Amino acid sequence: MSASELRRRVRAAEALKAKTREMAAANVLTAREAAVKAAKAKEEADVTAREAAAVVLRLFGNDAELVSELLGVPAEELEREAKPVTAARAREIIEELRAHAERPRSTRPRKPRPDAAGAASATSGVPAPAVTTDDSRADAA
Template identity: 70%
Template sequence: MAATNALTAREAAAKAAHAKDEADTAAREAAAVVLRLFDNDAELVAELLGVPAEELEREAKPVTAARAKEIIEELRVRSERPHAVRRRRPRTDGAETPPPPTGDSAPMGVADVSRPDAG
């Protein structure tokens, strides 16, 4: 049982290390992209993001300009694609849906003082 626990812990640690590496890469790429989008104005971007400019530049440095351009182009293509309309699935819990609103905005029994015939 102890060996199984040790093996499970090692597998979890390996998965966590892999996820951390992916997150670090994504963070570096994001820093490079945002700097590129703001004409490499590290001071402005640092102020907008609330991080030191030196840290931002250090993060972005390992990312090549070509990779930053590639990511920006991917984002442009993604933003230009029409978004799929998602349909809501009917509720399966048996709860009734509220009736559609009528044209009246005031609850019943409350006079709408904005109308001239209210009274």
């Protein structure tokens, strides 16, 4: 093997090492970013769970035993989760829930299907015969 071939191979090995280091560093950065996002999502979920516990206890007159039985969660755990939530925040969430419940639901106008509209007017009160082409579906019904 010539000296130039040896130098070329050494340069190729060094380039491969550098590329591997770059990929490893990028991998670490990506993993850290994902971990930060996951931690933030977990914290938001924890806050939401604590607020929900406080709200349900408040709505049920702070009857932790009743709520515990309804939800299948130990009363101590409910009380512990609800404790950090202020009464003002619980009232605020309850108001948001009530406002949401009072909002009229938006319904899209439905267009009658051409098959259903034509069949309904043609039969005019006569029940349509049940037609099944697959015996397994008829058995399942």
